[in-house]
Amino acid sequence: MRAENGPAAEAGGDTVAAVVRQWQAVRPDIDTAPMEVIGRINRCAALLQQAEDAPLRRAGLTRAEFDLLGALRRTGHELTPGELARETFSSGAAVTKRLKQLQERELVERRADARDRRVAHVRLTDAGRDLVDTILPEQLSYESVVLSVLGGDEQGRLSGLLGELLARLEGRIEVRRS
Numbered sequence: 001m002r003a004e005n006g007p008a009a010e011a012g013g014d015t016v017a018a019v020v021r022q023w024q025a026v027r028p029d030i031d032t033a034p035m036e037v038i039g040r041i042n043r044c045a046a047l048l049q050q051a052e053d054a055p056l057r058r059a060g061l062t063r064a065e066f067d068l069l070g071a072l073r074r075t076g077h078e079l080t081p082g083e084l085a086r087e088t089f090s091s092g093a094a095v096t097k098r099l100k101q102l103q104e105r106e107l108v109e110r111r112a113d114a115r116d117r118r119v120a121h122v123r124l125t126d127a128g129r130d131l132v133d134t135i136l137p138e139q140l141s142y143e144s145v146v147l148s149v150l151g152g153d154e155q156g157r158l159s160g161l162l163g164e165l166l167a168r169l170e171g172r173i174e175v176r177r178s
Contacts (some may be wrong), residue, residue, distance in 0.1 A: 016040050038176075041162075048146065055138045059131060060105075064090065065098050066135065068125065069107060075134040078121040107131060 002130045009171060016039040025143050048065065071087040072079060079087065085095045102108045107128035113119035124132070147155055 012147075014040065014043070016043055020058070051146075051178075052139050052142060055135045059135060060100075061131075063103055064094065067134075068095065068098055068102065069128055069132050070136070072108065072122065072124045073129060075138075078123040080119055080121060084122065102128070 016036060019037055019039065023030065023032050023035070053063055056063060061069075062111075067090075068084055071084055075087070081092060081095045081099060085092050085098070086178045088095070099108060100108070103110060106125055107143075108122050109125055110120045110122050113121060150158065
């Protein structure tokens with residue numbers, strides 16, 4: 001019932017392989033194949049985020065705040081809080097709270113809509129743009145180093161498989177908003 005793990009896992013090369021062996025020792029009747037995939041995705045995500053968040057912490061930002069700044073930078077124009085919520089998979093209340101903090105740090109500016117004063121438009125300040133432009137290359141450099149253990153073809157295959165899985169999950173599972 002055990003799925004193929006590759007050489008590193010066969011040799012006990014990752015923490016998920018150890019967890020799977022423990023489960024198989026106490027529950028040999030269950031198929032741990034899903035745990036072997038999902039567990040590794042989750043473990044990789046946690047380790048990657050931990051290291052990637054270091055430049056954010058140095059800048060005094062949370063991942064969620066940087067996601068808002070990044071959304072404004074990559075779209076290249078003003079967005080409403082509702083649009084930012086959709087771009088970052090966050091709740092409207094969470095976006096409002098984060099925008100207030102970013103505005104206090106003078107990283108974003110809000111302006112009221114000329115026709116509907118209830119609607120706000122948010123844009124990056126020069127300081128916000130500069131901060132994103134400083135942090136993003138550092139994060140991408142780290143990601144390149146991490147992925148360098150895989151060849152270009154392997155990276156492409158992994159990206160493709162994860163893209164297929166993500167597209168299917170996004171189509172089937174309602175995304176929880178933070």
